[in-house]
Each structure stands twice: as C-alpha cells, then as structure tokens.
Amino acid sequence: NIEQDLRGKKVLISAGGTREAIDPVRYIANRSSGKMGYALAKRALARGAEVTLVTGPTKLTPPAGVTTYEIQTAAELEEAMLTHYAKQDIVIMAAAVADYRVKTVAEQKIKKNAETWQLELVKNPDILKRLGELKREQVLVGFAAETTDLLAHATKKLQQKNADLLVANDVSRKDIGFGADDNEAWLLTRKNAPKATGKLKKTQLADLILSSALQLRGES
Numbered sequence: 001n002i003e004q005d006l007r008g009k010k011v012l013i014s015a016g017g018t019r020e021a022i023d024p025v026r027y028i029a030n031r032s033s034g035k036m037g038y039a040l041a042k043r044a045l046a047r048g049a050e051v052t053l054v055t056g057p058t059k060l061t062p063p064a065g066v067t068t069y070e071i072q073t074a075a076e077l078e079e080a081m082l083t084h085y086a087k088q089d090i091v092i093m094a095a096a097v098a099d100y101r102v103k104t105v106a107e108q109k110i111k112k113n114a115e116t117w118q119l120e121l122v123k124n125p126d127i128l129k130r131l132g133e134l135k136r137e138q139v140l141v142g143f144a145a146e147t148t149d150l151l152a153h154a155t156k157k158l159q160q161k162n163a164d165l166l167v168a169n170d171v172s173r174k175d176i177g178f179g180a181d182d183n184e185a186w187l188l189t190r191k192n193a194p195k196a197t198g199k200l201k202k203t204q205l206a207d208l209i210l211s212s213a214l215q216l217r218g219e220s
C-alpha cells in the first residue's frame, strides 16, 4: 500500500532559506521559496510518516499534522536539526542555508554615509556535512542547486557530505527550481548511476525522493 508506506517512520525535513541579520532592519537572504521542502513534508505525512519540519521564513503554511519549528539563521537551523536528528529514519536537507553570515551584527541601524560599504562575512557551519558525520541508521538526503557542471558538483557533494541520496537541480533554468511549482532533477546515490526524473510537479518529485529514501532505508 503506497499510500501508507511511511507508517511508523520518522522523517525530518528542513525547508526554505535562512536569514542572516546585518542590523535590526536588514538581512541577507536567498531565493528559496520553501516549496520543495513543504511538498516533501506534505507527501511524507500523507504516506503515514511522523514528520518534523524545520523551516526558514516562507509564504507557505505548514501542513496540519506536521510538527513545525520556525528558524531564521543557519545557527538556529543547525541547532534544531541536531536536536531532532538521532531518532529519525529519513532526514532531508531541502533548506537553502546561507553559506556566510555577517561577522558582527550591528545593534543599531547602520546609517548610510560612505560611498562604499564592506560587510565582513564569516562561514556558516555546513549542517548537512555535520549530519553526515553524526549519521548512524538515518538515510540522509541533500540537495544541490547548481548553475554549471550539475552532475560533477552533485557527485562531489554526495561523497563529501556523506549523504545517501542527493537531489541535483539546475537553478539557471527559470521553469524549474526556485519559486517554480515544477522541478526536474537528477537523483544520485552511492551505488547506482544518476537518474534523471524528467519534469515533475514538486509534489511528484517529493514522492520519488521519499520512495528512494525508503528503499535505501530498507537496504541499510
């Protein structure tokens, strides 16, 4: 029964983009809409899983029945993921995490003055990589949004982050990826050759990702 094939399974999903504060009124963000992560949460719930969603700010409403935690920064996202990680069967990092944050967040609004302004940034933790290091029984799923050399970059990420499944998509295309309802991806695993999904609704791609992860869970 495909409808309930995730019954008894715990699935942890991150979604949306993070926000890194500059001062009390400004932040650094990215183009993530959260649609892919929310589609995963919705489909995992429909298939019977116990779903935890950790989400950056989005315009979307979390599906009723999903335990949801709202975060803003990469540091908050990391903390939430680590808190819930140990008990999960499947963990999916669909969030677009800021790679850098502002080194010193100003307590007061920064006034405009000079003609140029340099912000100093420091690297954020790579959460997926950290989860890969701590991995035990969990099936770990990551994403790779690329504009060039999609498969080469994705293959490297699968290895370097110790993920079991990597979903790679070309974000230079307007019709798929950021903000769109459709997506077309490559699914990469450690054992098999990359598989192209063809163009799908994000909910259909979510089902494919969940099915692949469930299969890997069975093999582990």
Ligand code: C5P
Pocket (backbone or CB within 6 Å): 074, 093, 094, 095, 096, 097, 098, 099, 124, 125, 126, 127, 128, 129, 141, 142, 143, 144, 145, 157
């Ligand atoms: O290295 P890159 O950012 O392209 O890797 C993308 C994958 O890594 C996504 O699954 C994303 O959620 C995750 N990631 C992360 N922490 C970061 C950057 C990316 O978990 N600081």
